[in-house]
Structures are given as C-alpha cells and as structure tokens.
Amino acid sequence: xxxxxxxxxxxxxxxxxxxxxxxxxxxxxxxxxxxxxxxxxxxxxxxxxxxxxxxxxxxxxxxxxxxxxxxxxxxxxxxxxxxxxxxxxxxxxxxxxxxxxxxxxxxxxxxxxxxxxxxxxxxxxxxxxxxxxxxxxxxxxxxxxxxxxxxxxxxxxxxxxxxxxxxxxxxxxxxxxxxxxxxxxxxxxxxxxxxxxxxxxxxxxxxxxxxxxxxxxxxxxxxxxxxxxxxxxxxxxxxxxxxxxxxxxxxxxxxxxxxxxxxxxxxxxxxxxxxxxxxxxxxxxxxxxxxxxxxxxxxxxx
Numbered sequence: 001x002x003x004x005x006x007x008x009x010x011x012x013x014x015x016x017x018x019x020x021x022x023x024x025x026x027x028x029x030x031x032x033x034x035x036x037x038x039x040x041x042x043x044x045x046x047x048x049x050x051x052x053x054x055x056x057x058x059x060x061x062x063x064x065x066x067x068x069x070x071x072x073x074x075x076x077x078x079x080x081x082x083x084x085x086x087x088x089x090x091x092x093x094x095x096x097x098x099x100x101x102x103x104x105x106x107x108x109x110x111x112x113x114x115x116x117x118x119x120x121x122x123x124x125x126x127x128x129x130x131x132x133x134x135x136x137x138x139x140x141x142x143x144x145x146x147x148x149x150x151x152x153x154x155x156x157x158x159x160x161x162x163x164x165x166x167x168x169x170x171x172x173x174x175x176x177x178x179x180x181x182x183x184x185x186x187x188x189x190x191x192x193x194x195x196x197x198x199x200x201x202x203x204x205x206x207x208x209x210x211x212x213x214x215x216x217x218x219x220x221x222x223x224x225x226x227x228x229x230x231x232x233x234x235x236x237x238x239x240x241x242x243x244x245x246x247x248x249x250x251x252x253x254x255x256x257x258x259x260x261x262x263x264x265x266x267x268x269x270x271x272x273x274x275x276x277x278x279x280x281x282x283x284x285x286x287x288x289x290x291x292x293x294x295x296x297x298x299x300x301x302x
Contacts, residue, residue: 050092053092062097088146104168108171112174114184115165118134129141170259178210181209182207192244201226
C-alpha cells in the first residue's frame with residue numbers, strides 16, 4: 001500500500017511538472033497585446049452549422065479574399081470537434097460563394113490522390129463517408145462532426161464545380177489504404193515493365209511499408225545496412241519511374257516513392273515528435289512539396 005501511494009504521488013508530481021513546463025505563464029503584457037489584436041480583427045459569426053447557408057455573417061470575407069488564391073485553414077488541435085464543424089461550413093462557403101475548388105490536407109500526397117480518384121469513380125457510391133479513410137487521418141473523417149463535409153465533397157463530384165482533394169504530407173495517412181498499398185505498387189510497376197525484384201530489399205518488405213515507418217518495428221526487421229539499401233532502392237525506383245511518360249499517374253507514383261523514402265529516413269533517424277524530426281519533415285516539405293502545392297493550385301492538376 002505504501003509503495004502504491006508513493007507511486008501515485010510521483011505520478012501526480014510528474015503531471016504537475018509537465019503542466020508547468022507545457023503551460024508556462026505568458027506575461028500579462030503579451031496576453032493583453034494578443035487580445036487587442038484579436039479584438040481588432042474579430043468579426044461576429046452567427047452560426048457554425050454546416051447546413052446554415054445564410055452566409056451574411058461571412059460576407060466580409062468577400063472583400064478580404066478578393067484576388068486571394070490560397071486560404072490557409074488551421075485548427076488548435078486534431079480533436080477539436082467544433083472547429084471541424086466551423087471549418088466545414090467555411091469550406092462550403094468558400095466553394096459555393098467564392099469559387100474555391102481545391103482543398104489540400106496535411107495528408108499523404110499519394111493517399112489523397114487515391115482518395116480523390118476513388119471519389120470520382122463509381123466505387124465511391126458503395127463507400128460513403130468511409131472513402132475519407134483512403135486518404136485522411138482518422139480524426140479528419142471518422143467522426144460525426146466531419147461527416148457532412150465528406151458527403152459534400154462526394155456530392156460536389158457530380159456537379160459542374162467539383163472539389164478536388166489533395167495532400168501535401170509525406171506520411172502514410174489513409175488507414176483504409178494500407179491493405180492495398182503493396183498491391184497497387186506491384187500492379188503499377190508490372191504495368192510499366194519495372195521489375196520490383198531488381199530492388200530486392202524493397203521487394204522483400206513492400207507489404208510492410210506503413211509499419212516500417214515505426215522505428216521500433218523497423219529495428220526488429222532491418223539492420224543499419226538494410227535500412228541504407230532500402231532508402232537507396234526507393235531512390236532508384238523513383239528514378240526509374242521518372243523515365244516514364246509524364247502522365248498524372250506516373251508523376252504521382254514518382255512522388256510517392258520520393259515521399260516514402262523521406263518519411264522512412266525521418267522516422268529511422270529521429271525520435272518521433274522531436275525538434276530534429278519536425279525540422280527534417282519541414283525541410284522535406286520545402287524541397288519537394290511546397291512547389292507542388294503551388295503548381296497544384298495553379299493548374300488544378302497533379
């Protein structure tokens with residue numbers, strides 16, 4: 001009993017210490033300055049209900065966004081349901097009233113491309129909202145708050161003004177895509193007469209790609225030399241695909257191999273969530289993704 005109390009005391013003390021570190025007091029002057037800035041730019045919103053299409057409360061954005069091609073929509077956390085609701089209504093407004101037709105998520109490029117392709121196919125009718133699981137992290141589709149938005153994306157595909165969905169991340173984000181990843185890769189390479197067996201280490205572990213993004217699992221299956229050869233094979237695969245005709249599909253698979261390589265290298269080199277890991281991911285975005293994002297916005301094509 002005494003040991004249990006001591007363990008409980010230590011746990012509480014650690015939680016309190018973590019809170020002190022994580023929520024360090026902000027100087028009063030800084031808080032006041034921030035509140036003044038919020039007060040200066042704040043505009044009243046009458047509703048966050050997705051079905052409320054009386055957009056008079058958002059009309060001030062007509063002037064603010066005039067000539068603006070890219071609008072960034074954020075969130076405080078990935079678990080803030082009411083922000084998802086409000087953002088869903090805002091996306092609908094931007095599409096219906098201001099003509100925005102592209103929505104990009106912090107999600108895998110390939111995953112979101114597959115999700116968008118599926119939404120435009122006859123397969124989408126049988127999947128319903130779960131089509132979101134092909135490209136998005138679960139917290140952006142597997143909840144009641146975002147269901148109306150996914151339905152709206154699907155409905156838009158049957159209109160003269162469909163919404164195109166894309167991603168700008170290097171991670172594996174679509175959990176419902178994981179069982180198909182290796183088959184899709186094999187079919188694509190076989191169709192283009194690229195022999196995966198020429199890339200032995202990738203061929204041996206292509207079924208495990210999402211799991212290998214966890215360094216704990218990768219360390220049990222690959223030694224340092226195998227990891228190095230794995231990344232080299234991915235680079236060589238990317239180069240082989242780059243020699244194909246530059247179709248939308250070929251370009252996407254070229255980027256896919258590039259993103260998988262950067263994602264695994266980051267996961268194997270740095271602790272998840274560490275500053276080094278985040279900086280590495282940001283550098284990867286700067287080098288390989290930001291230009292693509294701008295090109296995607298401009299052309300609305302991959």
